[in-house]
Amino acid sequence: MADSLDSIRQIIGELADDDGDFYVACAETDECPAPLTGRRFPSEAAAREAADLARRYRGTLRESDTELPEHRLSVYENGGEPLTIVSTRKRAAGRRENGLPRTSRSVVLSGDGEHEWLRMDNAPVVHVRQDGEPLPDDAVERQLDSKL
Structure with a gap:
């Protein structure tokens, strides 16, 4: 299981781009749960792939920790400069x-x-x-x- 989680984190890391215009967050709370915390993506497609991978990652974790919070992950575009x-x-x-x-x-x-x-x-x-x-x-x- 650890190799699978590690490989998912690695793939998400490879998809990420510090200057990316897209991110993945919970639709209800806007929280970016692990393994997405602090990650930005260069395209909507890359962010969608990362969201799918994060769902798999969290599903695998949930097999060991049934109390792990569930998040409805959605892709968002950065809104430009901060307020x-x-x-x-x-x-x-x-x-x-x-x-x-x-x-x-x-x-x-x-x-x-x-x-x-x-x-x-x-x-x-x-x-x-x-x-x-x-x-x-x-x-x-x-x-x-x-x-x-």
Whole structure:
């Protein structure tokens, strides 16, 4: 079994390209499970082949570990440049209960698409991804709780 898993990982590695425009992730969570973590592919065909191989790989692992999470793997094209965040804070009228001055915070997110932007005033801003992977729900929840 180990040789089979090793060979699948090797083939996926050979299909991968650091500058690739495609990746494979779970359709529900956007997680890139092993052996796809951090991998990009030069074409949709290469990404589809990698997805098929990853399904085989995870199926083989599941024979030994029935608790291994199942993922519905899909191929995605990178959306271009990552989003840019600009945050500004300015003083507002009045003071908080703790005596500190009130402030107003505005955040603008923008990307390389023509209409790809979002502006938020006085809303909590949290990180939902780290190193290209979605953060667990409890990590996002902790960030939201800290903003209250």
